[in-house]
Amino acid sequence: MIHLDALNSGRREEFVAALGEIFEHAPWVAERAFARQPFSTVAALHETMMAAVAAATPEEQLALIGGHPELGGKIARAGSMAASSRQEQGALGLDRLSDAEFDRFERMNADYRARFGFPFIIGVRRHTRDSILAQFERRLGHDRAAELATALAEIGHITRLRVVAAVDGPGKPKSDGRLSTHILDTVAGRPAAGVRLVLKEIGASAESVLKETVTNSDGRTDEPLLAGAPLRIGRYEIAFHIGDYFARQGTATANPPFLDVVPVRFGIAEPEGHYHVPLLASPWSFSTYRGS
């Protein structure tokens, strides 16, 4: 990783060597941004690069977009990914498409290319399989101008993550989200410790366990449920195993308990947001909400 100070004080060649591949096949973006040196924050550096893209000619913009690989190609490659790499994805990735979903992808890909003449670009690290499909469908309804703007905005999402990964320094742009939880035992008026939690992605056609953990003495998890990367737009469930917890507390309850494994389903729409999804529970009642 290079430091912003080095970029600010370095020569043009060094600058372009360091940042020329942030925008695929378009070192001219780094070259033009160099003219605006120095940058007070990493975020300002990325914004300046995006301003250079916005100020480019239509032909240059189109070439930039066209320089991205097809999403279809990614899917094909995904099929042959090593198991370890798939596991890293930790979710219902594009490598796990059913035959029907694969056909749908292929068809939309072809339709998109036919309609707009350039490949479908999306920041896949901010999406689940379902939200990519939903975006595909929605964007096929765009006119050409709206879709060009959308494609450039997606390039902004993709390159922001690359800048964050490549450049160290002050004022990094917000590029990761966070999902956290907290369980309060409303019978005892204190955090519920030792409650098992299972976080799943709930896809349209399948579910995938993302994390299994247990609350600590503060009723929280030692690590956030999700953090360190953008959240993927999609649907999720946290299953709170409060039946076992209250049984261990000796709280009088029924058999089977009224509340046992409590699933809380929710959607994530802001990849860079903080989603706090707590549970306030007795053996007979619970509340949840998007907190902060």
Add this chain to the structure above:
Amino acid sequence: MIHLDALNSGRREEFVAALGEIFEHAPWVAERAFARQPFSTVAALHETMMAAVAAATPEEQLALIGGHPELGGKIARAGSMAASSRQEQGALGLDRLSDAEFDRFERMNADYRARFGFPFIIGVRRHTRDSILAQFERRLGHDRAAELATALAEIGHITRLRVVAAVDGPGKPKSDGRLSTHILDTVAGRPAAGVRLVLKEIGASAESVLKETVTNSDGRTDEPLLAGAPLRIGRYEIAFHIGDYFARQGTATANPPFLDVVPVRFGIAEPEGHYHVPLLASPWSFSTYRGS
């Protein structure tokens, strides 16, 4: 259906003719109860019959229990039930056992018979498949005295339903339960009308839709979700489709919405109880509880 007045004023033969088959192969229960005529309520009639059972000799009690068919036989018959009759069950009935579950049933049946020397009796109309399996396992751990008492209590549950079906009159014993719901829109401070609800039984190995309905202008369902019979001990889910509801209200929300289809899972442990399971919801928060 015969009226309690007719039983109270009738002769012994008529009484026994009307009630002799309430207890399987044991007309003596009705005969002995006749001596306590008249009965002020239908409940008193059933209690008197059960008191006659409690006062009977051990040999008579054992014969009463032994007169019941094996649950295993019921399962076999269930496999050949007409589709219409299966549908009436409306749940994960014994006719839908997987091979593994069927084997488990057969094995427990054999173990039970070997251990106690009499058939396993359970008021199946108060149970789901899962709770029958759970009861089987639990009762195999009983000593003989405890299990005899349990078997007689189950005969009480079975015959209470038969008395209610056979005799009209005041003071019928409580033999049915009720499941109801209510949805409150906490943004508008009024009942949420037109919300789709799906009630499911959540079995250990499968799920079964019991009812699909929509809330009326009072935020309730026109009919209770379950009523007119005992509730079956087991696990259930109501899925509240509040995402669509709030979208129709024009309430600003996210895409995908934070709350869309909200599943509320709960256990029913009292077949003759009233379970009111309401939802208080905004697009970003909800509460539920066992109400009354």
Add this chain to the structure above:
Amino acid sequence: MIHLDALNSGRREEFVAALGEIFEHAPWVAERAFARQPFSTVAALHETMMAAVAAATPEEQLALIGGHPELGGKIARAGSMAASSRQEQGALGLDRLSDAEFDRFERMNADYRARFGFPFIIGVRRHTRDSILAQFERRLGHDRAAELATALAEIGHITRLRVVAAVDGPGKPKSDGRLSTHILDTVAGRPAAGVRLVLKEIGASAESVLKETVTNSDGRTDEPLLAGAPLRIGRYEIAFHIGDYFARQGTATANPPFLDVVPVRFGIAEPEGHYHVPLLASPWSFSTYRGS
């Protein structure tokens, strides 16, 4: 009370004799309504009378309004009311004005008369002292046309109550409101019985106890907290004595308890509405909402 059937089949003189004084000093309203006989509901009768008012000449409308006594006169009379009659009011009535409030009333009364040339009319049975003062202030800001319409609407509220009191029959117009409550113990998952409740009106300058009661075995009050009359627009408090309740349950708590006497303050804006204000409580948490 006369029955709608009698009015529908009777002669003009009888009709006017029965209803001529519903609108003060304006028997012509009853006379003109008679022409629309028969009426299918009591509500239709009142609506027809109000339609006659709406269709009257400006001079007739003004005379109708002018025929009402000054609110100021009512206040003066209130000061000399018998104690029993004051108690019936059961709230912070106009008879209990502080000197400062009395002066404010007098001043607004004079301003109103000077501005509009007719007396201030308001359906006092739908208001608390505070809401009368608020209405006075608001209506002083009206132009003459808006205020005429408001005065006629208030005559509608006043006469609706009179029609309901004078005429029996089907389809009575909604003229009373209801305030009810319910307490759920979320530790035990059942209604909280035996909880003391105190309902107060919370005036800007004073408070007044309207009712003290205790919840029954269903967690409700045997009678609604308020019913049988319009609710008075204003601010209220229900104090729920749940500390004592949980102490009696033996639920472990703190000293002093975290929750003891829980005041819930709320406003009533719809005199003919149903306000259900329940409490869901553990010793450490509670929720409340406008229910239905």
Add this chain to the structure above:
Amino acid sequence: MIHLDALNSGRREEFVAALGEIFEHAPWVAERAFARQPFSTVAALHETMMAAVAAATPEEQLALIGGHPELGGKIARAGSMAASSRQEQGALGLDRLSDAEFDRFERMNADYRARFGFPFIIGVRRHTRDSILAQFERRLGHDRAAELATALAEIGHITRLRVVAAVDGPGKPKSDGRLSTHILDTVAGRPAAGVRLVLKEIGASAESVLKETVTNSDGRTDEPLLAGAPLRIGRYEIAFHIGDYFARQGTATANPPFLDVVPVRFGIAEPEGHYHVPLLASPWSFSTYRGS
């Protein structure tokens, strides 16, 4: 303030000079604790001093207790306290007793001295006026042994605060509490910013405003509502002005609003605890709980 390291490495005279007055008129406590030098934490130092008290002879313990001034004397002094010092108390302190309360205090003081022969000792910084009165009453019911133990425990509370104030170093004993809040707007699913809050102590005979503040953009207050000292055992209210907040949001509501100024009353029983008292609110519903 002296550092623990200095105490650990210093000579006996220095140790006693620094800590001899922590226990009133009882330098022997410090002297005996010196024998246990060194101490790994400040808490261990205080515990060792308390262990020396516990191991002392009955006569020594009694002399220690007797060396404390009467609470009655404190009250007298309070009456003549400078206004600034009273304000620091920030609550319904002993200087603000009504005549009736003062008489009650005097009477209990005399009764206590007559019954036990030593002065009533209580860590006043952990109490409100009401809880001192409640403790007085409760402890008058003790037998002598129980009350001696209680008096020593209170000396522990008093001296813990003195040790914390006098000695710097690792592992300070927990001696302060914290009251915090958070407001969540459940209509918008985000923190409610700009909500006015008023914190009061609710005494049996009077109320006292402790703090008025406004929530920041995270729905919290910039400073905790109470912190940096023990919380005083007693009853409190936070009034949340959410009516104005929702009016500013343009959220449709009623006039008067159903929820306007929402008072949440709660008791504090643990002076060294953290009380988090949040509000989840829409214009028509709210929840609160003791959180963490």
